[in-house]
Amino acid sequence: MNILLLGGGGREHALAWKLRQSPLVKSLVVAPGNPGIAALGECVPLDITNAAAVVTLAKERSAHLVVVGPEAPLVAGVADALRAAGFDVFGPDAAGARIEGSKAFAKEIMQAANVPTARFELFSDIEAAAARALAWGPVVVKADGLAAGKGVVVATSGQEAAEACRALGALPSGQTILLEEVLTGPELSVMALCDGERFALLAPSQDHKRVFDGDRGPNTGGMGAYAPANFLNPEQLDEVGRTVIAPTLAELRRRGISFRGTLYAGLMLTPAGHRVLEFNARLGDPETQVLMMQLDTDLVPVLQACARGALTNTTLPQRAGFSVGIVLAAEGYPEAPRTGDAIELPTSQPAGTQLFHAGTKLSGDQLVSAGGRVITACASGATLLEARARATALAETITWQGRHFRKDIAAGAPP
Numbered sequence: 226m227n228i229l230l231l232g233g234g235g236r237e238h239a240l241a242w243k244l245r246q247s248p249l250v251k252s253l254v255v256a257p258g259n260p261g262i263a264a265l266g267e268c269v270p271l272d273i274t275n276a277a278a279v280v281t282l283a284k285e286r287s288a289h290l291v292v293v294g295p296e297a298p299l300v301a302g303v304a305d306a307l308r309a310a311g312f313d314v315f316g317p318d319a320a321g322a323r324i325e326g327s328k329a330f331a332k333e334i335m336q337a338a339n340v341p342t343a344r345f346e347l348f349s350d351i352e353a354a355a356a357r358a359l360a361w362g363p364v365v366v367k368a369d370g371l372a373a374g375k376g377v378v379v380a381t382s383g384q385e386a387a388e389a390c391r392a393l394g395a396l397p398s399g400q401t402i403l404l405e406e407v408l409t410g411p412e413l414s415v416m417a418l419c420d421g422e423r424f425a426l427l428a429p430s431q432d433h434k435r436v437f438d439g440d441r442g443p444n445t446g447g448m449g450a451y452a453p454a455n456f457l458n459p460e461q462l463d464e465v466g467r468t469v470i471a472p473t474l475a476e477l478r479r480r481g482i483s484f485r486g487t488l489y490a491g492l493m494l495t496p497a498g499h500r501v502l503e504f505n506a507r508l509g510d511p512e513t514q515v516l517m518m519q520l521d522t523d524l525v526p527v528l529q530a531c532a533r534g535a536l537t538n539t540t541l542p543q544r545a546g547f548s549v550g551i552v553l554a555a556e557g558y559p560e561a562p563r564t565g566d567a568i569e570l571p572t573s574q575p576a577g578t579q580l581f582h583a584g585t586k587l588s589g590d591q592l593v594s595a596g597g598r599v600i601t602a603c604a605s606g607a608t609l610l611e612a613r614a615r616a617t618a619l620a621e622t623i624t625w626q627g628r629h630f631r632k633d634i635a636a637g638a639p640p
């Protein structure tokens with residue numbers, strides 16, 4: 226079959242790598258792709274939030290399945306347009322993607338579906354939010370809309386929270402402000418591949434969002450991840466499926482939304498049990514990079530079944546052992562990443578390791594940095610320690626001026 230994959234980051238490189246291993250795939254076209262993906266399929270430069278342009282490409286390439294990587298095309302209604310044109314699509318319609326695009330909508334769904342989440346209040350008036358925040362004291366302040374990771378402030382005092390309300394209220398995504406109770410505990414990502422009704426869970430994974438070792442510095446898109454993150458035993462993971470994923474899909478269905486794509490639950494494991502911090506409507510990045518290394522089954526039939534609303538096999542076999550991914554970032558990331566530096570790659574790569582490109586491009590024959598998160602060094606191993614040592618050794622062999630990466634990815638993982 227012919228597959229069209231949308232996106233050009235590390236997540237899409239990992240997906241392309243996994244999809245390419247399927248004997249079912251005849252052609253793989255990726256828009257826009259990146260230089261790493263170009264070794265696996267044809268890359269087509271395209272504005273993937275332009276629904277008409279994506280539909281035209283899908284028709285030109287006779288796509289049997291379109292897989293949407295990032296949230297922007299989902300929120301822009303690209304999956305709706307593709308479905309209307311008769312294509313099988315892995316990725317929810319815009320109405321479903323609102324669960325990521327609007328935190329207020331996500332909370333409304335969770336409340337209606339009785340999904341465990343933090344207590345919250347919603348405000349459309351910034352000053353009313355600030356006044357309430359001042360009284361609340363330590364509180365989490367969130368902008369309703371997509372804010373590229375900059376829409377959440379965990380305030381330690383009422384004063385700080387009130388200031389955060391005004392700062393977030395000034396963002397385009399801050400028309401509505403949420404105040405939320407501060408929860409504590411380890412954070413975990415649980416992703417479900419959904420067909421609108423049924424779902425299959427990927428292994429739990431953990432991301433490292435702060436830029437520096439020891440969880441210091443500003444938040445980023447993610448500096449590294451590992452899987453499985455064994456904070457939950459198999460019964461507890463099933464319970465997350467039962468208490469979070471299933472009721473959410475059911476509530477969306479009640480509202481006429483058949484969610485066919487990834488429902489990503491960002492969880493906090495509090496002393497009182499798991500709570501949903503956020504939903505995403507797509508696979509996580511960098512989590513997907515390690516999840517694809519762990520997945521021990523052909524991904525193509527699974528995504529196709531989800532796209533068609535016909536998922537029958539709801540268990541995804543996993544490899545034994547662990548995978549660790551370390552993001553190599555550009556100097557100045559996340560505030561002002563420096564780009565255009567020549568990247569040196571190792572001439573050979575040890576078995577069980579993978580490099581996934583994100584912000585790279587070719588300048589003539591030379592690979593150069595072209596974004597904040599540039600490349601991920603991933604490795605598998607029988608133990609987390611082994612996977613981590615291999616990924617770190619691989620990361621050391623990739624150099625450019627000012628590149629940096631965390632040395633403590635998966636260091637705090639449960640055994």
Ligand code: AMP
Nearest residue numbers: 343365377379405406407408491502503
């Ligand atoms: P979100 O985009 O909602 O996942 O929030 C981004 C980050 O803010 C999360 O990964 C948490 O580290 C933190 N956070 C969000 N909500 C809460 C909460 N209710 N209590 C404590 N930390 C939170």
Ligand code: GLY
Nearest residue numbers: 432447509510511
């Ligand atoms: N790594 C976090 C995310 O993809 O949202």
